[in-house]
Amino acid sequence: MIRASHRWAGLLAACLLLALSLSGAALSIFPALEGLSSPQAAAALSTAELAGRIQAIYPDVEQIRRAPSGRITAYWFGSAGPQAAVVDPATGQGIASVDQSRFERWLTNLHRSLFLGDGGRMATAAGAAAMLVLALSGAALVARRAGGWRRWLAPMRGAGSGRAHAEIARVAVAGLLLSSATALWMTASTFDLLPDEAVTPAPQAEASGRTGMAVAAMDVLVRTPVSELRSLTFPSAGDATDVFTLKTDRGAGHLDRGTGALLAWSDLTGWQRVSETIYMLHTGQGAAVLGLILGIMALGVPAMVGTGVILWLAARRGRPRLRDNVPARRADTILLVGSEGGSTWGFAATLHAALTEVAGQTIHVAPMSSFNPALYRRARRILVLAATYGEGGAPASAGEFLDRLKSLPAAPGIPLAVLGFGDRSFPAYCAFAQAVAEAAEAAGWKTLIPFDTVDHQSTQDFTRWGRALGAALGIELELVHQARAPAALPLTLLSRHDYGAEVQSPTVILRFELPKIRLIQRMTGHGFGRFAAGDLLGVLPEGSVVPRFYSLASAHRDGFVEIVVKKHPAGLCSGQLFELRPGATINAFLKRSPAFHPDHSRAPLILIGAGTGIGPLAGFVRANARYRPIHLFFGMRHPDSDFLYAEELAEWQRDGRLRQLATACSRGRMPRYVQDTLREESAEIIRLVQAGARVMVCGGRDMAAGVSAALTDILATAGLTPALLKAEGRYAEDVY
Known part of the structure; x- marks a missing residue:
């Protein structure tokens, strides 16, 4: 809403x-400008003195006004009609016109x-x-x-x-x-x-009928500083009963023209002051x-x-154009989509087309954020296709869905099916979709088919789920989804640095040329925009439209795109990347990963990684131009074969960008893992965390679990846990 x-x-x-x-x-x-250009009255100048000076220059003056800026303006009626001038309070002489510029x-x-x-x-x-x-x-x-x-x-x-x-x-x-x-x-x-809101004096006492008292001698005006003046209106020359009207920051009153006595006064009301x-x-x-x-x-x-x-155009680009998408009140099937990058909308379009053409259903497709059961008057089922953002969060098009679901007074009598989309290599695999299914079950919602997931945009997973849905609906439903390749740009390889062959763990650092992108492309999301270490590079392998993601080890300001790749047996994308030589190109695009960026504070930063997990961590150190205290704990197999970024890390230690480097080697005479190094440095880690340090972990799932267990033991003596640090935004993971 x-x-x-x-x-x-x-x-x-x-x-x-x-x-x-x-x-x-x-x-x-x-x-x-008005305040700067207008002469300011001296602090001790009284309204009586000011009025006397102006009247000496302009005998027919009818009113004097002081603007909030301090500018003094005199008004009179001359032979040419009404006239006005900005005056110098020191002399009473006109110095400028009062007219606004055109x-x-x-x-x-x-x-x-x-x-x-x-x-x-x-x-x-x-x-x-x-x-x-x-x-x-x-x-x-x-x-x-x-x-x-x-x-x-x-x-x-x-x-x-x-x-x-x-x-x-x-x-x-x-x-x-x-x-x-x-x-x-x-x-x-x-x-x-x-x-x-006008300031109006109270009914006045009867005027004396006398005239002739000099305005400079009137006691009330002598006691009124110009700094409080708003306006002084002079009486008509031909009317002995007419009076002076004085308005100040405190209120308004009438003065006898012959005696200077205060005939009436009203303070500003609270309402007038507010106005x-x-x-x-x-x-x-x-x-x-x-x-x-x-x-x-x-x-x-x-x-x-x-x-x-x-942002609005980008959101519209992420959604496919759906034919025969009926309003919610006329649909018998409600299809709600929670998507962050737009790919889940493509699956929704495939499902919409199949249900419309095969089953003849009327379908309403909408983002999960529009969830409103009161509109689903004819609906016989609700289908939810939900991705997960970050560490279990709601994607962009699913904001407030869970809150609305939990606030329903009673579960609708409409069966529900939830399908999650994600990447099984991440710890929070389909966590948001799982939370939706559990919340619906807790609310007593009927389940159309059990909760299921689609891993890595798998068309096979989607087809399997579609058959289960068709069986529940009593129809044959064959979902044939053609994934649309993301908009990608060619990146040219500049250099490569190979590691790990001696320990049967071939790894390579690939550095690509930064593509030249026009500003309009970057602003409209069509180009290769600015990025930081920790963001993701989506690589499209040949013969596939499903990207593989690699954490970036460089930032836009470095002038190149760098990733660290480990070759996996039968790995389609890693195998192709390992065959690249300088001058070759790949098709790739950016994906933001804001949850895995260092914050901008000067608090210590504890970086923990193993293997290719060093990539974004090295990028963080490289970008540490403010010399924030960074402590890096890095695990490898053997220092002679896969000490990634060894020369750069040594240089960054010399120039102060890296405060501490602690390594652990799992092969050799004294095998150790990175969590063992953490335990050896437990006192220092406790000191850093108590000083406000942020912990960032990157690498394999087993390594991350071991690190979390080690930190749980280490921080227990300080009354802290990794979970507590996560809640404070001081513990981030990039795990695969």
Whole structure:
């Protein structure tokens, strides 16, 4: 619900918000310029002195006003009609015209009403309301992405347009909330939907009828500093009963023109103070610095519109176009999809087509985030195809699904089938889909067929599940899925460095040339964007559309793409990679892995890996330009054959990028594993963790389990566990 309201409010209001934000940002400059260009009254100057000076220069003065910026303006009626001038408070002499520049008037009219009068004011109010919805929903999404409101300022994970969108929103959201809320208040005030905010003196005592007292001698004006003045209105020359009207920051009153006595006074009410504060916050009048800050924040809107549109287009590209996709209220089969990278949508399209053509069913396909059983009036079954994000998290199109499912007062009388998609080499294999199936079972939901999984986009797994589904439906359902190859680019091999032949564990470090990508390709997601060590390189082997993923050992700033590959018996992709020679090319693409990036703090970093797991860890050390304390624990078979990055690690130790290197060799006279090295350094590890260190583990599943067990024993004396560190965001794994 939050994501949908955020998306649609943004799309509908994008053009209007661009006009309002850009004009508002430009207008925020004028209060600051006005304050800088206007002569300021001395702190000790009284309103009486100021009025006397101005009246000496302009005997027919009718009113004096002081703007929040400190600018003093005098108004009078001369032979040429109404006149006004900005005056110097030191002399009372006019020094500048009060007229706005044509550009400022044009911007003001655009910002307030789009040049459309009252109708335009209503349109800008609608834009402000959309801005408020965007700011509130955006704040909730940023908090969710950061890991909660308390982690609002924590380093943001992710990359590309998604991260840029969130980072800009995190900075600008407070200003957008303030600007939109105050704009709605001012619009309501303009259309008399709020109480009158004018400062009106109480009924006055009877005037003396005398005239002639010098304004500079009036005691009330002598006691009123110019810094508190808002306006002083002079009485009509031909009316002896007319009075002076004084308005200040404290209130308003009337003064007898003949005696200077205070005839009436009213303090500002709480409502008036609130209204004036809101006006100041929105316009910057009286708070030029705040106005400039809000103006700068408003510039975040064009940036967020741009990155938001890119994200929306990327999401649409990830979904196939489905024919005969009926509305939810008319469908007899509801097919909900949870996908992160888009591949699960392809399987959903295959299932949709088969059920439509073979069984003649009416199908409604939608993201899991749109889950709403109240709409499924004719549904006879619900099918859920769900991938898993990171370490068991919900993918992008499945936000809030579990919360909605658990909040249902009763399980719908519609049977449910859940199919998980994942890669069995990862520890959290299909964990989110498993959580969905378990939550539905706990809620008493009927099961159409047992929970099942598809490993590594296996068409055979999908076909097998389809037959089980068909048997439950009483039809023959043969799902023939043709996976669509991801958009990939050719990478040219620059160099290779071979290891491990002596210990029957051939391993190679492959370095590829960084492809040249135009900015528009990178922004729209069609190119090879920026990446960091720990992200994944998807390699498409010849004769297959199913990619194999390798952790990157380099970052974009290094100027090359580097991976570490171990040759597996009968391995299609690793076998092809091992045959590469410099100048050869592969087809590959990037996949972000934000959960396995170092944070941006200066706390110690404990890196633990074995074998090819050294790849991203070496990339982290290489990128350590701030000389953060990094302690690397690396396990290998034999130092003479597979000490990957030996020369680079030695150099990084010399230049300070690597604080400690501890190695373990599983073959030789004294075999040890990396977890044995950890136990030997237990005192140092406890000290580092208590100092706020983050632990990052990369390598095989058995190694990761051994490391976790060792750290459990080591940290127990300090009252800590790997699970606790994970909950704090201080323990990350890249396990295969």
